[in-house]
Amino acid sequence: MYATDAGLTDTDNTIQLKDALGTILDAVLIADDPTGTAAADSETAAAAVAAAMQWVMVGGGLPPGGFVDDAFCANAVLDSNATGTDRTGDSLRRIDNTDDHDEADWAQGASTWGLINAGQTTF
Numbered sequence: 001m002y003a004t005d006a007g008l009t010d011t012d013n014t015i016q017l018k019d020a021l022g023t024i025l026d027a028v029l030i031a032d033d034p035t036g037t038a039a040a041d042s043e044t045a046a047a048a049v050a051a052a053m054q055w056v057m058v059g060g061g062l063p064p065g066g067f068v069d070d071a072f073c074a075n076a077v078l079d080s081n082a083t084g085t086d087r088t089g090d091s092l093r094r095i096d097n098t099d100d101h102d103e104a105d106w107a108q109g110a111s112t113w114g115l116i117n118a119g120q121t122t123f
């Protein structure tokens, strides 16, 4: 299932993978800075993701006010505006086989373009 989008921004985003019934299967919050504001659409999507228990703070739990502004940025995967737009650029990837629903589960690194990510042993 997909929704149209004008394109990924290099600021903050909430990316969700949903099944045909709209159930959130996986998600990631990304940002360009560890502090600051986040777009309202990113925060609204983050609230839906949090309600589905698909994103938490490292160690568990949700920020008291939700993933909003500084709390969004502090718990998002960095660094969206340091990634690339071609094969030579960095990407953001999960670091291992477990889905922990938090920013520590992801890292910035070289793009793998369909190959398995560094740290993963299976898709």
Ligand SMILES: [Ca+2]
Pocket: 025, 026, 027, 054, 099, 100, 101
């Ligand atoms: Ca997940």
Ligand SMILES: [Ca+2]
Pocket: 032, 033, 079, 080, 081, 082
């Ligand atoms: Ca940045």
Ligand SMILES: [Ca+2]
Pocket: 095, 096, 097, 098, 099, 100, 105
């Ligand atoms: Ca993991």
